[in-house]
Amino acid sequence: MKKLSITALIFAFCLGMVSSAFAEEEVTCFESRKGASEVVKRDLQPGWPNVKCSPKTGAVLWWGDPFDGTVPMGDTPLLTHVPPGNAVVKPRSAKLAILPLCGTACHNGVIPPTLPKDKKPKAIPTMEGLLPDAKNLQHGRGRIWCLDCHHTTQRNKLVDNFGDPLSIDQPQLLCGKCHGDKMRDWRDGIHGKRIGEWASTGKKRWFTCTECHNPHNVQDGARNRGFIQLEPELPPQLPKGMKDAKHELVHGVH
Numbered sequence: 001m002k003k004l005s006i007t008a009l010i011f012a013f014c015l016g017m018v019s020s021a022f023a024e025e026e027v028t029c030f031e032s033r034k035g036a037s038e039v040v041k042r043d044l045q046p047g048w049p050n051v052k053c054s055p056k057t058g059a060v061l062w063w064g065d066p067f068d069g070t071v072p073m074g075d076t077p078l079l080t081h082v083p084p085g086n087a088v089v090k091p092r093s094a095k096l097a098i099l100p101l102c103g104t105a106c107h108n109g110v111i112p113p114t115l116p117k118d119k120k121p122k123a124i125p126t127m128e129g130l131l132p133d134a135k136n137l138q139h140g141r142g143r144i145w146c147l148d149c150h151h152t153t154q155r156n157k158l159v160d161n162f163g164d165p166l167s168i169d170q171p172q173l174l175c176g177k178c179h180g181d182k183m184r185d186w187r188d189g190i191h192g193k194r195i196g197e198w199a200s201t202g203k204k205r206w207f208t209c210t211e212c213h214n215p216h217n218v219q220d221g222a223r224n225r226g227f228i229q230l231e232p233e234l235p236p237q238l239p240k241g242m243k244d245a246k247h248e249l250v251h252g253v254h
């Protein structure tokens with residue numbers, strides 16, 4: 001009897017060690033595009049996490065606070081039905097290691113000494129590691145190039161149709177100059193994703209274009225879209241007492 005309880009005690013102790021080891025491990029999961037939208041799981045309040053992560057896909061399944069880490073979206077043409085301050089986004093600059101530096105470290109208007117005279121696709125040997133096949137960029141495949149999107153002299157900025165700089169945090173204004181239809185759909189909540197308050201005038205976080213699309217390989221190979229399919233999650237647990245969800249099949253049918 002005594003022996004058993006000691007064994008049980010040791011077992012319980014080990015279990016405690018294992019679970020505490022798990023609890024201390026840092027959990028990172030992605031919000032939309034793997035490798036470009038990672039968040040670290042933490043408690044907003046004791047027992048209230050900022051996100052719940054899928055153990056299956058590593059994607060975020062639930063947000064404890066949809067506005068965590070967001071900033072006002074900034075001016076977006078014709079986004080008028082939402083009061084200012086109620087349209088928010090997560091700034092991209094926080095996720096980009098290199099771009100915020102591009103304008104100061106290398107391309108400060110001096111280096112490279114000669115700026116390209118046109119936007120014709122060329123190979124860029126110095127950037128091969130970062131962006132393979134710059135000459136045949138998998139976005140437009142030769143029809144658009146770096147300087148259609150990146151500002152010529154301010155390389156930490158994007159560029160609009162007039163050659164004026166745009167913030168990296170508002171990629172929708174860049175994408176919208178060529179994909180105007182998608183930009184309008186996105187603004188109105190038809191394309192992409194929004195989370196937050198349900199009411200049309202309520203506060204919402206818009207996921208920005210580059211949180212989902214990699215601007216450099218939207219047409220990667222045969223996939224043509226740049227999306228990697230995820231395996232679907234398991235269906236949600238049924239409420240207590242319900243054996244199956246067959247009743248849903250007859251819903252609304254008379």
Ligand code: HEC
Nearest residue numbers: 092096097098099127131134139144145146149171210215
């Ligand atoms: C369709 C528009 C578009 C084109 C064309 C384009 N870029 Fe970009 N690039 C972007 C956007 C938008 C971002 C910011 C991405 C984000 O928010 O995740 C970016 C990010 C970058 C970064 C920073 C990556 C980081 O992790 O910090 C570099 C470097 C870069 N681009 C270089 C290039 C080069 C070189 C070319 C040409 C071969 C090019 N880009 C073509 C839109 C474009």
Ligand code: HEC
Nearest residue numbers: 139140143144148149171174175178209213215218224225
């Ligand atoms: C300078 C114009 C230009 C800009 C800016 C631009 N694109 Fe594109 N995009 C194109 C062209 C051209 C294609 C190729 C369309 C085709 O082959 O039919 C394309 C293709 C795509 C595709 C592939 C699907 C399709 O329609 O074939 C996606 C997705 C896409 N772009 C998203 C974006 C996103 C997101 C941004 C902003 C980061 C962006 N684009 C900015 C011109 C642009």
Ligand code: HEC
Nearest residue numbers: 172175176179182183186191192193207208209212225227
């Ligand atoms: C929440 C993620 C998400 C956001 C945010 C998002 N998109 Fe998309 N986008 C998608 C998905 C998913 C598809 C469908 C891909 C497919 O058909 O394989 C798509 C398709 C597209 C296409 C190709 C559509 C076609 O008809 O072939 C374009 C162009 C595009 N998006 C541009 C944009 C632009 C511009 C923005 C920002 C204003 C944006 N997207 C924001 C997920 C997103």
